[in-house]
Amino acid sequence: MRRSEVIREIARCDGLIVANIGFPSRELYMLQDNSRNFYMLGSMGLASSIGLGLACSQKRRVYVIDGDGSVLMNLGSLATIARYAPSNYCLIIADNKVYGSTGNQPTATAGKTDLMKIAQGAGNPAVRRVKNIAALRRTMQLFSKTSLIVIAETDTKTTEVPIIPHTPVDIKARFMREVTCRSKTTDNR
Ligand SMILES: Cc1ncc(C[n+]2csc(CCOP(=O)(O)OP(=O)(O)O)c2C)c(N)n1
Secondary structure, eight states: OOHHHHHHHHTSSSSSSEEEEEHHHHHHHHOOTTTTTEOOOOOOOOOHHHHHHOOOOOOOOEEEEHHHHHHHTTHHHHHHHHHOOTEEEEEEEEEEEGGGGGGGEGGGGTTTTOOHHHHHHHTOSEEEEEEEHHHHHHHHHHHHSSSSEEEEESSHHHHOOOOOSSHHHHHHHHHHHHHHSSSSSOOOO
């Protein structure tokens, strides 16, 4: 399964999408640039945490498209997700076993590390591994009202994708308008 196919499947769903730095964000941008997309252009490892905060603070379902390398960088997030387990949260980890966006250096999941076991051990209520799009679709439907973590096994292939032209500030502002953030924000830029 290719990561771009996984992203296409997620983009069909109704909800907010937080996409990880690098190819995941760029593939989502190319497929469907939309105000409900938050492209995390800077902080590797934080997409799952950003999505969790978002899920806890509003009602729409939040889909996070993350990478194995990034989740490995912030494993504590899996415990925090389990601690709060908001029913509108869905983390999809495209596990291609490499740091794909920086040249396919192998990650620990290429060895003995199993993110599914780690997520389960952290106490997450629903963790599933999928190897094809049909299984991904079934899983997302079955657990559509549950806090869900999906390990989607993908290959290392990437699509030709443009650089996202929006600035991080514009991405944030557009996304905040979409979410209709009620709390007063201070922005001194
Ligand atoms: C703290 C930090 N370290 C390194 C980078 C450089 N970097 C950007 S994307 C990336 C690889 C991400 O790999 P993975 O999460 O497995 O996702 P993939 O690109 O394979 O979809 C790296 C190393 C960064 N942005 N931030």
